[in-house]
Amino acid sequence: xxxxxxxxxxxxxxxxxxxxxxxxxxxxxxxxxxxxxxxxxxxxxxxxxxxxxxxxxxxxxxxxxxxxxxxxxxxxxxxxxxxxxxxxxxxxxxxxxxxxxxxxxxxxxxxxxxxxxxxxxxxxxxxxxxxxxxxxxxxxxxxxxxxxxxxxxxxxxxxxxxxxxxxxxxxxxxxxxxxxxxxxxxxxxxxxxxxxxxxxxxxxxxxxxxxxxxxxxxxxxxxxxxxxxxxxxxxxxxxxxxxxxxxxxxxxxxxxxxxxxxxxxxxxxxxxxxxxxxxxxxxxxxxxxxxxxxxxxxxxxxxxxxx
Amino acid sequence: xxxxxxxxxxxxxxxxxxxxxxxxxxxxxxxxxxxxxxxxxxxxxxxxxxxxxxxxxxxxxxxxxxxxxxxxxxxxxxxxxxxxxxxxxxxxxxxxxxxxxxxxxxxxxxxxxxxxxxxxxxxxxxxxxxxxxxxxxxxxxxxxxxxxxxxxxxxxxxxxxxxxxxxxxxxxxxxxxxxxxxxxxxxxxxxxxxxxxxxxxxxxxxxxxxxxxxxxxxxxxxxxxxxxxxxxxxxxxxxxxxxxxxxxxxx
Numbered sequence: 001x002x003x004x005x006x007x008x009x010x011x012x013x014x015x016x017x018x019x020x021x022x023x024x025x026x027x028x029x030x031x032x033x034x035x036x037x038x039x040x041x042x043x044x045x046x047x048x049x050x051x052x053x054x055x056x057x058x059x060x061x062x063x064x065x066x067x068x069x070x071x072x073x074x075x076x077x078x079x080x081x082x083x084x085x086x087x088x089x090x091x092x093x094x095x096x097x098x099x100x101x102x103x104x105x106x107x108x109x110x111x112x113x114x115x116x117x118x119x120x121x122x123x124x125x126x127x128x129x130x131x132x133x134x135x136x137x138x139x140x141x142x143x144x145x146x147x148x149x150x151x152x153x154x155x156x157x158x159x160x161x162x163x164x165x166x167x168x169x170x171x172x173x174x175x176x177x178x179x180x181x182x183x184x185x186x187x188x189x190x191x192x193x194x195x196x197x198x199x200x201x202x203x204x205x206x207x208x209x210x211x212x213x214x215x216x217x218x219x220x221x222x223x224x225x226x227x228x229x230x231x232x233x234x235x236x237x238x239x240x241x242x243x244x245x246x247x248x249x250x251x252x253x254x255x256x257x258x259x260x261x262x263x264x265x266x267x268x269x270x271x272x273x274x275x276x277x278x279x280x281x282x283x284x285x286x287x288x289x290x291x292x293x294x295x296x297x298x299x300x301x302x303x304x305x306x307x
Numbered sequence: 308x309x310x311x312x313x314x315x316x317x318x319x320x321x322x323x324x325x326x327x328x329x330x331x332x333x334x335x336x337x338x339x340x341x342x343x344x345x346x347x348x349x350x351x352x353x354x355x356x357x358x359x360x361x362x363x364x365x366x367x368x369x370x371x372x373x374x375x376x377x378x379x380x381x382x383x384x385x386x387x388x389x390x391x392x393x394x395x396x397x398x399x400x401x402x403x404x405x406x407x408x409x410x411x412x413x414x415x416x417x418x419x420x421x422x423x424x425x426x427x428x429x430x431x432x433x434x435x436x437x438x439x440x441x442x443x444x445x446x447x448x449x450x451x452x453x454x455x456x457x458x459x460x461x462x463x464x465x466x467x468x469x470x471x472x473x474x475x476x477x478x479x480x481x482x483x484x485x486x487x488x489x490x491x492x493x494x495x496x497x498x499x500x501x502x503x504x505x506x507x508x509x510x511x512x513x514x515x516x517x518x519x520x521x522x523x524x525x526x527x528x529x530x531x532x533x534x535x536x537x538x539x540x541x542x543x544x545x546x547x548x549x550x551x552x553x554x555x556x557x558x
Contacts, residue, residue: 004520006516006524011346063542064546067550071550108381108383111394232535232536235531236532241534241535241538243537243541246542258553258556292391293392294387297455298385299455300385302383
């Protein structure tokens with residue numbers, strides 16, 4: 001069944017969109033990731049204009065993060081104060097990101113920027129995750145038990161001014177690192193159409209030293225507001241949020257996430273991480289390959305400046 | 308897909324100069340509605356040649372064009388820089404139709420002379436206005452524009468697809484793809500004899516989004532803040548409902 005998307009102005013098979021939403025939903029349910037980093041490139045592949053894909057995906061992430069954060073609120077695993085500090089950076093970052101996006105759209109380099117961002121970040125994160133979980137699996141096999149991760153030395157972080165106490169996380173740190181992390185993730189979420197959890201979660205654990213149990217909830221809390229803000233900015237500056245597309249992806253995603261969560265409980269944490277790492281590297285490889293290989297059509301059409 | 312044939316009855320208006328030939332035509336529909344399940348459409352264009360005197364010498368040909376709203380486009384070319392393929396050169400085309408179909412009774416070159424083509428902007432390259440492009444190989448860019456739009460069925464040249472019977476009755480069908488832009492689609496029927504244009508008949512087909520598509524599009528462009536908030540509300544409601552349903556299933 002074809003459906004006409006009013007903002008993207010293309011006609012797409014509705015079941016394909018439901019299926020994509022479902023597939024990415026399964027993966028996000030299995031791995032506890034938002035799935036934006038997979039969905040946005042998939043939307044490019046099926047012919048949704050990049051600007052619409054990025055803005056609409058931001059809208060969809062609001063829904064999936066909201067659905068996820070409710071469970072964390074119940075378990076009291078959200079550090080609202082830390083979330084607020086991250087958010088200050090995130091909102092500024094998203095505002096900058098949307099402006100960069102609009103500017104690059106005008107000069108025709110937005111596709112390149114989005115793809116390069118994906119290749120770089122997915123490459124780094126996927127690579128780190130892959131080796132880390134490979135080590136974890138090896139250690140678990142040789143020692144017969146999981147070795148607790150050693151606490152990082154965070155000398156320079158403690159030397160920074162503007163310290164604040166975060167009770168839920170049990171931390172007393174400077175607000176500069178979380179604001180900077182938030183800012184960085186905000187820019188990425190506006191440019192790449194992702195929530196940024198895949199960068200924020202490691203940053204919160206390794207850089208800020210937050211306890212793992214509050215990391216996911218706090219990250220989701222921050223993501224809701226940053227992606228909501230990015231959605232509003234895209235809607236008012238670029239007119240690129242497609243409501244019909246978002247709803248179709250949502251329906252598929254919601255069903256998929258439940259199936260994924262069930263599959264996820266049957267696998268071990270290290271196995272899950274290594275699978276996710278392989279997937280991240282695969283998406284990165286495909287995008288990188290497309291940049292390196294001579295395209296079949298060297299020319300492309302974009303909107304011209306109106307006279 | 309709907310094909311509504313609407314017959315135009317008044318054929319011979321009759322009041323025309325001696326030995327002149329005129330087009331009398333009709334369209335199967337004068338409006339196309341883009342609805343949620345729009346998969347493209349087809350329009351049937353038909354008509355007759357009315358003449359007051361016996362037909363003169365020379366081949367009578369009919370050219371039918373359908374032209375979507377024109378807008379400026381940027382055509383960009385990729386080049387290898389630092390090992391990756393990057394958009395480098397760009398050409399601004401002042402105005403290119405978002406959709407353009409040409410249907411003819413015979414091979415295009417046989418139906419119209421080059422001068423007449425230039426005057427009436429009939430062929431696909433002539434329908435595109437690209438002046439002062441500022442790049443050495445500008446024609447490669449306009450060729451690419453045509454090639455890409457042809458592959459998306461947005462530009463069509465259908466030679467010999469107009470059937471002409473007894474030098475009087477003609478008809479053709481033009482396929483409109485699913486990715487149509489809104490606007491007035493100018494339909495032209497051009498009558499030629501020996502390559503010279505005898506008569507041009509014009510009519511607009513209104514292509515409009517309707518119903519929910521119309522509402523969403525208008526809201527997004529006229530009240531973007533309201534639209535953005537509505538999108539977020541839908542997303543949050545969906546997220547809340549998902550977790551509520553999930554809880555209910557588990558309980």
